[in-house]
Amino acid sequence: MWSKLVVNMDNLSISRVALEEEFQDLGGRSLIAQYLIKNVPPTCDPLGEENVLLFATGIFAGTRFATANRLSVGSKSPLTGGIKESNVGGYAATLLAEHGIKLITISGLPKDDNLRILYIDKNGNANLLDANEYKGINNYEFVEKIHERFGKDLATISIGSAGERLYKCSSIQVSEYNSGHPSRAAGRGGLGAVMGSKGIKGIVIEKPEEKYEIPYKDKEKFEEICLKLNRMIAESAKKDPFHNIGTISTIEVTAPNGILPVANFSGKLFKDYKKVGANKFMENLKTRGGRNKIPCQPGCIVQCSNCYNDENGNYLTSGFEYETIAMFGPNCLISDLDAIAKMDRICDDIGVDTIETANAIAMCMEAGKINWSDADAVLNLLNEMAEGTEFGRLLGQGCEAVGKSLGVERIPVVKHQAMAAYDPRNTKGTGITYATSPMGADHTAGLTMGRAFDDSGRTAQAYASNKLQVAIAFADSMMCIMTFANMVPGVPLLAEMMAALYGGSSDFSRVASIGVKTLLTEREFNRRAGMTDADDRLPDFFYKERSFATGSKFDIHDMELRTIFDF
Amino acid sequence: MVRVNEREIEYKKGMTVADAIREAGQSIDKMTIVMVDGIVLSLDEIKYVIVEDGAFIKLLPLISGG
Numbered sequence: 001m002w003s004k005l006v007v008n009m010d011n012l013s014i015s016r017v018a019l020e021e022e023f024q025d026l027g028g029r030s031l032i033a034q035y036l037i038k039n040v041p042p043t044c045d046p047l048g049e050e051n052v053l054l055f056a057t058g059i060f061a062g063t064r065f066a067t068a069n070r071l072s073v074g075s076k077s078p079l080t081g082g083i084k085e086s087n088v089g090g091y092a093a094t095l096l097a098e099h100g101i102k103l104i105t106i107s108g109l110p111k112d113d114n115l116r117i118l119y120i121d122k123n124g125n126a127n128l129l130d131a132n133e134y135k136g137i138n139n140y141e142f143v144e145k146i147h148e149r150f151g152k153d154l155a156t157i158s159i160g161s162a163g164e165r166l167y168k169c170s171s172i173q174v175s176e177y178n179s180g181h182p183s184r185a186a187g188r189g190g191l192g193a194v195m196g197s198k199g200i201k202g203i204v205i206e207k208p209e210e211k212y213e214i215p216y217k218d219k220e221k222f223e224e225i226c227l228k229l230n231r232m233i234a235e236s237a238k239k240d241p242f243h244n245i246g247t248i249s250t251i252e253v254t255a256p257n258g259i260l261p262v263a264n265f266s267g268k269l270f271k272d273y274k275k276v277g278a279n280k281f282m283e284n285l286k287t288r289g290g291r292n293k294i295p296c297q298p299g300c301i302v303q304c305s306n307c308y309n310d311e312n313g314n315y316l317t318s319g320f321e322y323e324t325i326a327m328f329g330p331n332c333l334i335s336d337l338d339a340i341a342k343m344d345r346i347c348d349d350i351g352v353d354t355i356e357t358a359n360a361i362a363m364c365m366e367a368g369k370i371n372w373s374d375a376d377a378v379l380n381l382l383n384e385m386a387e388g389t390e391f392g393r394l395l396g397q398g399c400e401a402v403g404k405s406l407g408v409e410r411i412p413v414v415k416h417q418a419m420a421a422y423d424p425r426n427t428k429g430t431g432i433t434y435a436t437s438p439m440g441a442d443h444t445a446g447l448t449m450g451r452a453f454d455d456s457g458r459t460a461q462a463y464a465s466n467k468l469q470v471a472i473a474f475a476d477s478m479m480c481i482m483t484f485a486n487m488v489p490g491v492p493l494l495a496e497m498m499a500a501l502y503g504g505s506s507d508f509s510r511v512a513s514i515g516v517k518t519l520l521t522e523r524e525f526n527r528r529a530g531m532t533d534a535d536d537r538l539p540d541f542f543y544k545e546r547s548f549a550t551g552s553k554f555d556i557h558d559m560e561l562r563t564i565f566d567f
Numbered sequence: 568m569v570r571v572n573e574r575e576i577e578y579k580k581g582m583t584v585a586d587a588i589r590e591a592g593q594s595i596d597k598m599t600i601v602m603v604d605g606i607v608l609s610l611d612e613i614k615y616v617i618v619e620d621g622a623f624i625k626l627l628p629l630i631s632g633g
Contacts, residue, residue: 239626241600241627241629244627245602245627250629252607253629256597256609257597422632430632443632449598486630
């Protein structure tokens with residue numbers, strides 16, 4: 001049976017027990033939703049002793065299914081005040097699955113100010129080690145020191161100084177497969193602050209000496225379906241821009257169609273987008289010894305990650321993605337790709353969400369605190385976050401806190417969380433997802449900007465958002481959504497694969513119901529936490545201001561938003 | 568010869584990228600990223616950029632956002 005590692009920070013105890021029967025065939029986001037609603041009071045203080053921090057592997061963890069070893073991090077969010085699941089690639093979930101651990105729960109609060117590491121050794125023994133020597137250091141240095149102390153045959157999950165300072169935009173960084181760089185982020189919702197509140201600087205997982213034997217119901221059948229799906233993904237990935245270039249390719253579609261946010265979601269077009277676009281990115285990789293087509297976790301076929309070097313050919317950052325480039329770039333009117341890469345590196349290092357942080361910086365520009373396009377000023381502000389100055393700490397509280405403090409009226413947040421790099425006036429289904437997702441303004445919860453949907457009008461956009469939110473809720477429980485996008489025709493086979501792994505029904509309704517139940521559970525958690533219909537709405541300016549690019553406003557009625565989850 | 572994804576078509580002097588795509592029987596829309604010998608071209612550019620003999624045109628449909 002899969003096991004659960006129970007860590008109680010009240011008395012610094014650890015126990016390893018069998019995962020409850022009801023959770024055995026869940027994983028990732030679905031497991032987090034069910035666990036949190038049963039074990040965490042929705043009205044609790046996110047940084048208090050009643051909140052629990054969860055790390056969950058996926059439904060197909062430990063198998064050969066592509067990107068089965070994604071890691072979901074969950075808790076009540078200090079940023080949104082609601083439920084939060086933030087998932088991430090990297091190497092950690094692979095090793096947890098090889099140890100037979102499906103869930104880690106970290107509850108309570110330590111009675112002292114000491115920092116600790118949760119250390120899982122090669123035999124699966126878990127201990128809390130003193131980590132005060134790592135106090136105040138950031139993720140890259142932390143990983144370097146861990147490698148010096150324990151070797152490199154391990155994975156790390158860590159927080160930087162931002163998480164220690166309980167910034168609401170703080171991330172949890174996971175080390176990348178092979179390189180070990182802490183560049184994979186469970187970025188959204190401030191979960192790094194929850195980890196910081198529990199005094200956990202990092203989780204270190206050694207590669208196990210003996211791999212956990214997965215108890216397949218029908219291993220032969222599972223392998224047969226798995227191979228079929230992996231082949232389908234590989235074939236589709238050949239034409240996937242994320243495989244051929246990287247996620248930066250998204251800008252080639254969003255920029256000319258008015259979807260790319262420019263100057264704090266002004267609705268304008270950014271004529272210099274090619275300076276931060278796919279060709280510039282690929283040229284810099286090629287001339288400086290960087291790389292694309294990197295798998296951030298073992299077994300990934302899409303391989304959308306990359307390694308980006310500076311002008312001298314030295315490593316600068318990896319996992320350099322569209323969201324970061326768009327939000328620090330065009331949304332701040334910055335067209336210097338190297339400067340944006342430096343911003344990404346600082347964010348990964350101190351451990352903050354690039355989307356939330358870049359939006360907070362855009363608030364500073366909107367308020368006139370710094371000038372639009374001023375990359376040096378942005379780097380200075382990020383350094384203030386790293387140093388923990390008074391204003392740096394305000395930035396750490398996220399876009400809404402900064403916007404309100406500086407008197408900005410156009411604050412692009414839903415459920416207190418900043419929007420990702422899609423203007424909802426020109427991809428209205430995505431706007432509906434931003435408004436109604438239990439996660440807040442999260443593009444990964446159901447991005448409708450795709451070939452199957454016409455984003456120029458409003459017809460059927462609620463339908464598109466609904467279907468995608470359900471699909472993503474089960475995909476987040478099983479795989480990376482970049483893989484999911486490449487296997488849509490094979491979705492019915494997921495149920496057959498579940499049956500071959502766990503037994504039970506092979507009907508697709510089993511998979512679909514995981515998505516529906518997860519969403520409804522998350523919404524119920526938020527309702528109990530005090531959220532209402534008023535929280536399922538975009539900021540007013542998207543309803544009032546037209547996009548210069550298309551003339552479109554966000555014209556989805558509140559009634560349509562209210563009924564989206566009437567299944 | 569000009570290659571458009573898996574299809575090879577005869578090279579014709581002066582043909583544009585858009586001509587080659589049409590000749591290969593492929594269709595594109597605003598979600599398609601067109602890459603010619605490793606360089607991304609906008610949907611406007613493909614109308615006037617001339618293809619060279621031996622070019623490899625990749626049509627990459629964006630199926631999700633990054």
